[in-house]
Amino acid sequence: MTLSNTRIIANYTEQSFDHRPSVCLGKSLPLGHLQKRTVQEKPMQFTDSEQQIVDRFDTDVSRERWRDWKWQLKHCIKDVATFEKLLDYTFPEAKRKDIEATIAKFPMAITPYYLSLIDTDNVENDPIFKQSFPDVRELDIADYDMEDPLHEDADSPVTGITHRYPDRVLFLISNTCAMYCRHCTRKRKVGDVDSIPDREQIKAGLDYIRNAPQVRDVLLSGGDPPLMLSDDYLDGYSQS
Numbered sequence: 001m002t003l004s005n006t007r008i009i010a011n012y013t014e015q016s017f018d019h020r021p022s023v024c025l026g027k028s029l030p031l032g033h034l035q036k037r038t039v040q041e042k043p044m045q046f047t048d049s050e051q052q053i054v055d056r057f058d059t060d061v062s063r064e065r066w067r068d069w070k071w072q073l074k075h076c077i078k079d080v081a082t083f084e085k086l087l088d089y090t091f092p093e094a095k096r097k098d099i100e101a102t103i104a105k106f107p108m109a110i111t112p113y114y115l116s117l118i119d120t121d122n123v124e125n126d127p128i129f130k131q132s133f134p135d136v137r138e139l140d141i142a143d144y145d146m147e148d149p150l151h152e153d154a155d156s157p158v159t160g161i162t163h164r165y166p167d168r169v170l171f172l173i174s175n176t177c178a179m180y181c182r183h184c185t186r187k188r189k190v191g192d193v194d195s196i197p198d199r200e201q202i203k204a205g206l207d208y209i210r211n212a213p214q215v216r217d218v219l220l221s222g223g224d225p226p227l228m229l230s231d232d233y234l235d236g237y238s239q240s
């Protein structure tokens with residue numbers, strides 16, 4: 001059996017991202033729907049906010065590099081000091097400690113492009129900031145909070161597979177994303193170095209799917225596998 005019926009979610013954001021899909025839980029589309037969309041060509045110059053960030057990098061950043069999704073991934077902002085430097089913004093010391101404690105449990109990743117969308121006149125009230133930047137309240141655990149809010153573990157015959165509906169499974173093959181959304185419903189695993197699927201886990205998942213002929217759809221998920229894993233690696237899954 002192959003994984004040729006895999007359905008993925010398409011979410012094109014900018015032409016510079018090579019029309020690659022990003023994946024998240026939600027609606028799904030057949031692969032055949034991954035057609036090139038007509039998008040507006042963006043001007044080959046930086047916006048004012050992009051230029052300010054680019055000027056604060058230690059190396060030269062061309063517009064071509066900025067528009068290269070691999071460059072964006074490589075230069076994700078993952079710590080408070082880099083955030084402060086690139087946005088020319090300073091947190092009070094106590095707040096910085098809170099943020100660092102939050103990042104230690106739930107990692108941060110913000111692409112430079114996303115950083116450039118934050119309103120520097122109103123940083124901490126900006127919706128992009130709130131979506132992407134850690135808040136110490138993430139560490140508050142209330143009585144009504146659930147360890148597994150999607151009840152995935154109960155429907156998991158082997159680690160990394162969620163088999164809730166007869167003809168489809170969710171296959172977690174990566175737990176990294178270009179940006180870690182603070183509201184992520186899978187944040188107990190996403191970005192956690194102890195939850196990176198290893199070779200044995202992947203093999204067990206593939207074996208399970210091979211032995212479940214009723215399964216027609218396999219959703220490769222994580223994390224954000226189509227963006228964070230290479231095409232060759234993903235091709236390997238569809239051939240397995």
Ligand code: SF4
Pocket residue numbers: 023024025176177179180181183184185186187190222223224
């Ligand atoms: S952090 Fe969570 S919600 Fe955000 S892209 Fe990754 S899996 Fe999706």
